[in-house]
Amino acid sequence: MTDDTIGGRGVNAPDVVRRDLSTEALLTVRDLRVEFGKKGQRPTTAVDEVTFEIRRGEHLGIVGESGSGKSVTSLAIMGLLPATGVRVSGQIMFDGEDLLAASEKRMRDVRGRDIAMIFQDPMTSLNPVVTIGTQISEVIRGHRDMGKAEANERAVELLRKVAMPDPGRRMKEYPHQLSGGMRQRVLIAIALANEPQLLIADEPTTALDVTIQAQILEILKQVVADTGTALIMITHDLGVVAGLCDSVHVMYQGRVVESAQRRPLFAEPRHPYTGGLLASVPRLDSPRGQPLKPIPGSPTDVLPWTQGCAFTPRCANRIDTCTEKTPALKIEGQRALRCFNPLTLSSAGGATP
Amino acid sequence: AESSRDSGGGGDDDTTSPSDGADPSAGASGGTFIFAGSADPVTLDPFFASDGESFRPARQIFEGLVGTEPGTADPAPLLATEWETSEDGLSNTFQLQDGVTFHDGADFNGTAACWNFDRWYNTPPGVGQTEDQAYYWISLFKGFAKGELTDSVYESCTVDSETEITVKLTEPFAGFVAALSLPAFSMQSPDAIEQYGATGQDDPSQSAYATEHPTGTGPFVFESWVKEDQIVLTRNDDYWGEPALLEQVQIVPIAEPKARADALLAGEIDGFDLVGPADIPRLEDEGYQILNRPAFNVLYLGFNQAVKPLDDILVRQAIAHAIDKDAVISASMPEGTAPALEFVPETVEGYTEDVPTYEFDPEKAKDLLAEAGAEDLELEFNYPTDVTRPYMPSPGDTFNAIRSQLEAVGITVKPSADVWDPDYLDKISGSKDHGIHLLGWTGDYNDTDNFLGVFFGRKSSEWGFDNPELFQALNDARGLPTVEEQIPVYEEINRQVMEFLPGIPLASPVPSLGFAPNVKGYVPSPVQDEPWNLVSVEE
Amino acid sequence: MTERRRETAEEASSKPDSTNDQLLVVRGLKVHFPIKHGILFDRTVGAVQAVDGVDLDVPRGRTFGLVGESGCGKSTLGRAILRLVEPTAGNVRFDGVDVASLQGEKLRSMRRRMQMVFQDPLASLNPRQSVETIISEPLRAHGIEYSKKNRVREVLDLVGLPASAATRFPHEFSGGQRQRIGIARAVALEPELIIADEPVSALDVSIQAQIINLLEELQERLGLTYLVIAHDLAVVRHISEEIAVMYLGGIVEQTDSEQLYLTPRHPYTIALMSAVPVPDPAIEDHRQRILLSGDLPSPANPPSGCRFHTRCPYRQETRCDTERPELRLISPGHRVACHYAEEIVAGTVTPKVDAALPV
Amino acid sequence: MTMAPPLMSPSDPMLGVDPEHGTSLWRGAWRRLRRNPVAILGALLVLAFVLIAVFASALAPYAANSREWASEVTLTSVPGPREGNLLGIDRYGSDLYSQLLYGARQSLIIGVVSTLLGLVVGAMLGILAGGLGAKVDMVVMRIVDILLSIPSLLLAVSIVAVLGQNRYAVMIAIASAQVPVFARLLRGTMLSQARSDYVLAATSLGLRRRTIVMGHVLPNSLGPTIVQATLNLSTAVIEVAALSFLGLGESDPAVAEWGRMLVAAQDRFASSPQLALWPGLAIAVSALGFTLLGEALREALDPKGRR
Amino acid sequence: MLRFVVRRLALMVPVLVGLSILLFVWIRALPGEPARSMLGQRATPEAIERINNLYGFNDPVLQQYFTYVGRLIRGDFGESTRNGDPVVSTFFDQFPATIELSFAALLFAIVLGIPLGYWAGRRVGGWLDNVIVSTSLLGVVTPVFFLAILLKLVFAEYLDWFPTSRRSDARIEATHITNFYVLDGLITREWDAAWDAIVHLILPGIALGTIPLAIIVRITRAAVADVMGEDYVRTAYSKGLDPAIIRNRHVMRNALLPVVTTIGLQTGLLLSGAVLTESVFEIGGIGRYLFEAISQRDYPVLQAYILFIALIFSIVNLLVDVSYGVIDPRVRVS
Numbered sequence A: 001m002t003d004d005t006i007g008g009r010g011v012n013a014p015d016v017v018r019r020d021l022s023t024e025a026l027l028t029v030r031d032l033r034v035e036f037g038k039k040g041q042r043p044t045t046a047v048d049e050v051t052f053e054i055r056r057g058e059h060l061g062i063v064g065e066s067g068s069g070k071s072v073t074s075l076a077i078m079g080l081l082p083a084t085g086v087r088v089s090g091q092i093m094f095d096g097e098d099l100l101a102a103s104e105k106r107m108r109d110v111r112g113r114d115i116a117m118i119f120q121d122p123m124t125s126l127n128p129v130v131t132i133g134t135q136i137s138e139v140i141r142g143h144r145d146m147g148k149a150e151a152n153e154r155a156v157e158l159l160r161k162v163a164m165p166d167p168g169r170r171m172k173e174y175p176h177q178l179s180g181g182m183r184q185r186v187l188i189a190i191a192l193a194n195e196p197q198l199l200i201a202d203e204p205t206t207a208l209d210v211t212i213q214a215q216i217l218e219i220l221k222q223v224v225a226d227t228g229t230a231l232i233m234i235t236h237d238l239g240v241v242a243g244l245c246d247s248v249h250v251m252y253q254g255r256v257v258e259s260a261q262r263r264p265l266f267a268e269p270r271h272p273y274t275g276g277l278l279a280s281v282p283r284l285d286s287p288r289g290q291p292l293k294p295i296p297g298s299p300t301d302v303l304p305w306t307q308g309c310a311f312t313p314r315c316a317n318r319i320d321t322c323t324e325k326t327p328a329l330k331i332e333g334q335r336a337l338r339c340f341n342p343l344t345l346s347s348a349g350g351a352t353p
Numbered sequence B: 001a002e003s004s005r006d007s008g009g010g011g012d013d014d015t016t017s018p019s020d021g022a023d024p025s026a027g028a029s030g031g032t033f034i035f036a037g038s039a040d041p042v043t044l045d046p047f048f049a050s051d052g053e054s055f056r057p058a059r060q061i062f063e064g065l066v067g068t069e070p071g072t073a074d075p076a077p078l079l080a081t082e083w084e085t086s087e088d089g090l091s092n093t094f095q096l097q098d099g100v101t102f103h104d105g106a107d108f109n110g111t112a113a114c115w116n117f118d119r120w121y122n123t124p125p126g127v128g129q130t131e132d133q134a135y136y137w138i139s140l141f142k143g144f145a146k147g148e149l150t151d152s153v154y155e156s157c158t159v160d161s162e163t164e165i166t167v168k169l170t171e172p173f174a175g176f177v178a179a180l181s182l183p184a185f186s187m188q189s190p191d192a193i194e195q196y197g198a199t200g201q202d203d204p205s206q207s208a209y210a211t212e213h214p215t216g217t218g219p220f221v222f223e224s225w226v227k228e229d230q231i232v233l234t235r236n237d238d239y240w241g242e243p244a245l246l247e248q249v250q251i252v253p254i255a256e257p258k259a260r261a262d263a264l265l266a267g268e269i270d271g272f273d274l275v276g277p278a279d280i281p282r283l284e285d286e287g288y289q290i291l292n293r294p295a296f297n298v299l300y301l302g303f304n305q306a307v308k309p310l311d312d313i314l315v316r317q318a319i320a321h322a323i324d325k326d327a328v329i330s331a332s333m334p335e336g337t338a339p340a341l342e343f344v345p346e347t348v349e350g351y352t353e354d355v356p357t358y359e360f361d362p363e364k365a366k367d368l369l370a371e372a373g374a375e376d377l378e379l380e381f382n383y384p385t386d387v388t389r390p391y392m393p394s395p396g397d398t399f400n401a402i403r404s405q406l407e408a409v410g411i412t413v414k415p416s417a418d419v420w421d422p423d424y425l426d427k428i429s430g431s432k433d434h435g436i437h438l439l440g441w442t443g444d445y446n447d448t449d450n451f452l453g454v455f456f457g458r459k460s461s462e463w464g465f466d467n468p469e470l471f472q473a474l475n476d477a478r479g480l481p482t483v484e485e486q487i488p489v490y491e492e493i494n495r496q497v498m499e500f501l502p503g504i505p506l507a508s509p510v511p512s513l514g515f516a517p518n519v520k521g522y523v524p525s526p527v528q529d530e531p532w533n534l535v536s537v538e539e
Numbered sequence C: 001m002t003e004r005r006r007e008t009a010e011e012a013s014s015k016p017d018s019t020n021d022q023l024l025v026v027r028g029l030k031v032h033f034p035i036k037h038g039i040l041f042d043r044t045v046g047a048v049q050a051v052d053g054v055d056l057d058v059p060r061g062r063t064f065g066l067v068g069e070s071g072c073g074k075s076t077l078g079r080a081i082l083r084l085v086e087p088t089a090g091n092v093r094f095d096g097v098d099v100a101s102l103q104g105e106k107l108r109s110m111r112r113r114m115q116m117v118f119q120d121p122l123a124s125l126n127p128r129q130s131v132e133t134i135i136s137e138p139l140r141a142h143g144i145e146y147s148k149k150n151r152v153r154e155v156l157d158l159v160g161l162p163a164s165a166a167t168r169f170p171h172e173f174s175g176g177q178r179q180r181i182g183i184a185r186a187v188a189l190e191p192e193l194i195i196a197d198e199p200v201s202a203l204d205v206s207i208q209a210q211i212i213n214l215l216e217e218l219q220e221r222l223g224l225t226y227l228v229i230a231h232d233l234a235v236v237r238h239i240s241e242e243i244a245v246m247y248l249g250g251i252v253e254q255t256d257s258e259q260l261y262l263t264p265r266h267p268y269t270i271a272l273m274s275a276v277p278v279p280d281p282a283i284e285d286h287r288q289r290i291l292l293s294g295d296l297p298s299p300a301n302p303p304s305g306c307r308f309h310t311r312c313p314y315r316q317e318t319r320c321d322t323e324r325p326e327l328r329l330i331s332p333g334h335r336v337a338c339h340y341a342e343e344i345v346a347g348t349v350t351p352k353v354d355a356a357l358p359v
Numbered sequence D: 001m002t003m004a005p006p007l008m009s010p011s012d013p014m015l016g017v018d019p020e021h022g023t024s025l026w027r028g029a030w031r032r033l034r035r036n037p038v039a040i041l042g043a044l045l046v047l048a049f050v051l052i053a054v055f056a057s058a059l060a061p062y063a064a065n066s067r068e069w070a071s072e073v074t075l076t077s078v079p080g081p082r083e084g085n086l087l088g089i090d091r092y093g094s095d096l097y098s099q100l101l102y103g104a105r106q107s108l109i110i111g112v113v114s115t116l117l118g119l120v121v122g123a124m125l126g127i128l129a130g131g132l133g134a135k136v137d138m139v140v141m142r143i144v145d146i147l148l149s150i151p152s153l154l155l156a157v158s159i160v161a162v163l164g165q166n167r168y169a170v171m172i173a174i175a176s177a178q179v180p181v182f183a184r185l186l187r188g189t190m191l192s193q194a195r196s197d198y199v200l201a202a203t204s205l206g207l208r209r210r211t212i213v214m215g216h217v218l219p220n221s222l223g224p225t226i227v228q229a230t231l232n233l234s235t236a237v238i239e240v241a242a243l244s245f246l247g248l249g250e251s252d253p254a255v256a257e258w259g260r261m262l263v264a265a266q267d268r269f270a271s272s273p274q275l276a277l278w279p280g281l282a283i284a285v286s287a288l289g290f291t292l293l294g295e296a297l298r299e300a301l302d303p304k305g306r307r
Numbered sequence E: 001m002l003r004f005v006v007r008r009l010a011l012m013v014p015v016l017v018g019l020s021i022l023l024f025v026w027i028r029a030l031p032g033e034p035a036r037s038m039l040g041q042r043a044t045p046e047a048i049e050r051i052n053n054l055y056g057f058n059d060p061v062l063q064q065y066f067t068y069v070g071r072l073i074r075g076d077f078g079e080s081t082r083n084g085d086p087v088v089s090t091f092f093d094q095f096p097a098t099i100e101l102s103f104a105a106l107l108f109a110i111v112l113g114i115p116l117g118y119w120a121g122r123r124v125g126g127w128l129d130n131v132i133v134s135t136s137l138l139g140v141v142t143p144v145f146f147l148a149i150l151l152k153l154v155f156a157e158y159l160d161w162f163p164t165s166r167r168s169d170a171r172i173e174a175t176h177i178t179n180f181y182v183l184d185g186l187i188t189r190e191w192d193a194a195w196d197a198i199v200h201l202i203l204p205g206i207a208l209g210t211i212p213l214a215i216i217v218r219i220t221r222a223a224v225a226d227v228m229g230e231d232y233v234r235t236a237y238s239k240g241l242d243p244a245i246i247r248n249r250h251v252m253r254n255a256l257l258p259v260v261t262t263i264g265l266q267t268g269l270l271l272s273g274a275v276l277t278e279s280v281f282e283i284g285g286i287g288r289y290l291f292e293a294i295s296q297r298d299y300p301v302l303q304a305y306i307l308f309i310a311l312i313f314s315i316v317n318l319l320v321d322v323s324y325g326v327i328d329p330r331v332r333v334s
């Protein structure tokens, strides 16, 4: 990478085909279903029928509001869901191996080496009592046969790669001595330490200010591009996805309701929820005075998927079928959609060019 | 008579001791004897001590001019072989034992003896001249050369020769010779005191001498004192009397009677003082020895006549008839304890059986109460908690037993308990604010005044009565020059007191010592004059 | 040069006063939180200069937006206006009354006219009070006659909550509904000014629009004046007529919403604008992005001169690090605190391309 | 501009919400308590304890402190369990079982009164410190520091020493050892509550300071204090016993008080262990009841506990 | 850090001064006179009066206070009214016993409590958790002295595994240098004496340590449960680290923070408990002595000891805060 793409003023050229996507899937998630339930309580289904695949080098976005199951999906892939009170079913094929069937020991090898993750809150995701250096080098040494000094060197190099100023000194510092943006860089450095094939970023910028968010996204883009790592970007910020991802999956209440390549998705959202999201978010570039069209109700107004479409109570497009049958995810060409009465092109309130 | 410190063993009148092991030849020589007292000594300079625990090591390290007959409270020769009191009782001549040396090698002789008397008399004014420190000197000799208290009974000591001294008094003091058997008046090494006796602090009981260099003539030599832990004494090989059989003795403090018994049972100690009555059967069952000291104490139920209607003799008599001393004893005192007839124990001069008695008779008690117009009598009953005294081994139980008996004759009892020191003592001796109470006294040496005078010698808030006749009688008796003259007088006073009935003497509980089965030669003494030179611990 | 500058400064501070009806006038407001240190007795060794000299004019009946990064002092400014924290210097005139001079009862009754809506709706509601109590308590406190049932119902209705909500407790509601309760509590007193501190940032994206619309509707119905504080430029721009951009305790640019979007003048505003992602791939793919280096400096130890100079891509050798630029009018209704605002527009001052990595 | 969302059913917008969201916080806590077996066990123990204390005279076969069999008690032996005396005779000649039942009364009264006293005084100090500003806070907290720097038992002992040996002195002594604990706890929670947004909101609404402190801050701060009080009941029961052990407390040796019974039995441990075991057990079980209840209450009120 | 320490030490001054005044007034409010304790059972009123005059007990309280402070400034804490021992020297004679005991108790509590708390906290609600928590609750609710008596009865008297009382076996030769018997034994290489001292500490240590043990278990459990839910632990798991590293570096190091504070707060509890434990096991430490001083109105001892204890208490808490800084870098800088 070159300095001028990140520092000062950078220009992102329109690169529609930015990456060389291999055709073979790196990760295939099929019919993932996660149920939570303590003994004696009715289990709640947090994630259901989630199916997607990601190829090497691909950037995949998962969008949805709070509680829609984005994090649970990613934790399921990492095998980090709590050991008790959870039932996971389906298939998570990673590089030909079903991770759901893998032993804990095997998962330890995979985590941090083949698949890495960045979490939402940089303030709490670093251990406050361990130096930055140790937190980076431990993941290197945990997966590679490497001496302390060598691991430290590599850590410094990683910090430099995420544009951490004065990386040598930072090694000895503790998380509280860093700002939020810098901590997120450390977390990125940790995630990329072993050049994983897949990086899952769970809302990596939500907790940050816009100017910092821009820095972080830029760094993330750079390092991922450099290493050819596939990226799953989880976010509720449609703007982030718009500039970053090749394909986008929109989740609502644990299920994917729409997935498509990003351009068609933003240009013509078909699911009323996707459309609603796009229409309800104020846009910086929209002229003042243009009213927002909120999605009515609140995320707690839901119908269980078993009784129809979960979005029905808030849906302006609902028809009687919506409460009679459960919609299935139907693939229409490049797009998958879970809706009985999708938006037509004209009614889509979303993207204005 | 011979002292037990001389060869010849356990003394002539065979003692109350069940231990027949006083045969020294049977005891193996050497070994260590560990004995538990109830507290750490305050000081090792006995002159500035007044507590039994300080006297315990002092009895081993030091000797006075006068000792006691083993097993009794009667004076016997010790460092003085014989003595003579002048007709007027003002002059006493002592012949001293020859060839005695202090542990530091200095000779014990007339000069050293008079040096001791002069030291006592010349105690510098200040802290040392309080009853807190020189308790026995002040209570017996009344004053010092200088300071606030100058009217001393002591006048002078003259060295007649290396083996004879004469002690002059300013007034007759019949108990003088007996008093010298107190450890407080032990002979101490002048050299050692001069060397170590200076105190940085103004408190003479804490001088280097008193804590690290006590030097006497006794069968054991001071070795070390780790406070709150142990005192170690070793055999004095140059002892003038019968050298100790034991190589070493240790005195350790264990506060709770039960803990002492436990320690003995566990083999951690060889013997201990003040056995709790409840532990006696336990120890005996396990084959341990219990030795009883001849009782030299009395426990009584006192009446505060400042509180109505206790000033009514009928009420006092009623209470006396209400109490079943035997039941009280069986409920709260060790076996073998005899009920008390009067305010002095049997062993003390002046004791007489010919005193008014009040037999247990609840009906009579009720009648007397009715007669006194005190049927609905309600009494505050004071007793101490958290204390055991030789005369009061289990105050709660004693209280409980008496309370039941009083309630049986219709008296309502209002219990009022306090911590012994100082709350309880303050309340009883220092305030008018009490009703009937449990208290007692252990004698220091064989002197009737040490009991009766202490109790009734003056007007006190303990009793709340003013009986000038009694006070005068006691004062006069004290002034008689010889014991022989005193005896009939005290017998009469005892009768008088029991007539007046200021309280009810309950019992003289026997204080017990506990020993491992292999301890031999321990001779209990009513006044705790128990040198350990003849004690042995068999393998 | 200096002469001219002084003139513009005077112009800047006098002009808005003379124009139309200003409900809220803030002048030279400073809030410094002392940093105390000491062995035995605390000495003040420094101060967090959370708000450091802010002038603000909020016209009656309009919405004024305040935007800036986290920690730049927005909340503190809002609180200082309401005297929820004591200002260190400066004054706040509300409808002509100097708020700082008010004490005790007078201050209390003044509060009735200025209300606040908080960021975290749950935290700002007493968990032990029912909605009815929450709404009626301030009425009682101000001795306002009201018919309990009706007024509460009325207010609930106004914010789009059913009457049945009255007997419930805050934690039984969803985030958006809680924010409605918070708004209901504020409007119940019929205030003239509402300061909304991040009213939507804790809410789910799909709800934010509801609340924004509600605020707008209430303004229409009740003739309210808003001071909306937010870090989300898009939100602020959507609802505000006038926007002030705040950076490290001071206002760096202030103008009307349209102007700000079209012609941002301050380098910070320019960067901020370029950093906001837009949910439109077509735009995103072609956007020019100005990345700022580094983080917001600590307000306890702000940079000398222009507070922004440490991160500014347009930073010049002179003045930026020595002289603090004043907020000056550079075109009608557009005030900027930058020495080189004109030069940047003119293109004579350009961003440094070789600026360091985003540090 | 549509503002009322079309589908939000006006009758009940909270359909199908999470079951945890019942009603008020306390009721939520109550729900969680009822489902917690530990809480139930604790509550049962406490209930049994209270019932025994209240109905001791009805439950006990003999009068309190009767000493009916005093004549059978000697220094070395005490009648053991037998017909008519379920657990035997105590060392002062009363029925041990009856004494144990009456002992509950003493323990409960002393425990409750002293804890309440400590709570009230401590809470007042806490409110002063937490609600009246920094100067008062400083003074009160220094006093609390001073009290806290003396080990609680020694504090209690010295108070009994001043006030004399009686039940009231014991209550006051135990209470005073609790005062600083409550004061500090309440002050801490009040100060942290005072920083929360709803207090800021109350101020901005123009509520009076007193209303804010007493009506908003205090009620929200009481939770931990109440939990602490429950736990302290258990400490109080034990502390009564400890004071008795040190010879301080109720002055009548025969009175049915567990600590005293336990202590009085000490020297007969070897021959009549039942004299100590039963009161010891009684103390432990009643203290356990309060502790379990307190712990469960703490968990129920702890927002983190609602996983 | 140094600044912090100095500041904390300085803050202790007003507390200690306040305490000394409070104590002074308080102690003189105690009914009953020290003179009575000094003179014993049959003290005459005259003798009491003389003592009161000599020691100035009759002076106005204020004057007494200034006399006292005057002596304090000269480093003179006075002498016990009961036995005339200089207060400072007895304190240092006895204090090692109490420290040794408290240390044994803490050691027991920590060594057992932290692992137990960890195992319970890892799976809150699991059977292991339930067993550990309920057992530790039993520990809290058993009165210290009752436990002490029981332990002594069972393990010392009945089973005869341990000595019944005291700090050392009188039969074992031991040289005392520091009065910390274990330490003394080690210094002088009298191994048997050291071992003997350790053996004597076991039962009292367990008795005194049980409540702290229960508390430490509970706090550790809660802390571990909290930390297990922290984001950084999730991060650690997501790195695929060795479980031991996660446990030690990520979970325990953070969970120990509240535990350390708690351990500091145990000081008061330990001293309270020491009064009782020292009585049961006949250990000549400050607990028992102080209790006697209270009941016998030993003013100088009371004053000095409570001040010393408060001082120690504060210092321990300071140490806790300092060690907090050592474990928690966040505290270090400010």
Ligand SMILES: Nc1ncnc2c1ncn2[C@@H]1O[C@H](COP(=O)(O)OP(=O)(O)OP(=O)(O)O)[C@@H](O)[C@H]1O
Residues within 6 Å of the ligand: A036, A037, A045, A046, A047, A064, A065, A066, A067, A068, A069, A070, A071, A072, A073, A082, A236
């Ligand atoms: N450990 C758990 N136990 C029970 N339910 C859980 C657990 N973790 C998550 N859930 C539930 O699963 C659902 C999905 O949660 P998830 O964290 O995946 O949402 P999300 O989309 O990541 O939301 P956010 O944007 O807030 O991070 C939620 O309803 C949540 O309550």
Ligand SMILES: Nc1ncnc2c1ncn2[C@@H]1O[C@H](COP(=O)(O)OP(=O)(O)OP(=O)(O)O)[C@@H](O)[C@H]1O
Residues within 6 Å of the ligand: C033, C048, C049, C050, C068, C069, C070, C071, C072, C073, C074, C075, C076, C077, C231, C299
């Ligand atoms: N009571 C206080 N004491 C000391 N410093 C404070 C206090 N309140 C705020 N600050 C500091 O003042 C600065 C401005 O804080 P403020 O809350 O006003 O920022 P903000 O712009 O509202 O940020 P955010 O977007 O995070 O809410 C921050 O650095 C903050 O740490």
Ligand SMILES: [Mg+2]
Residues within 6 Å of the ligand: A070, A071, A072, A202
């Ligand atoms: Mg999430």
Ligand SMILES: [Mg+2]
Residues within 6 Å of the ligand: C074, C075, C076, C197, C198
């Ligand atoms: Mg803010």
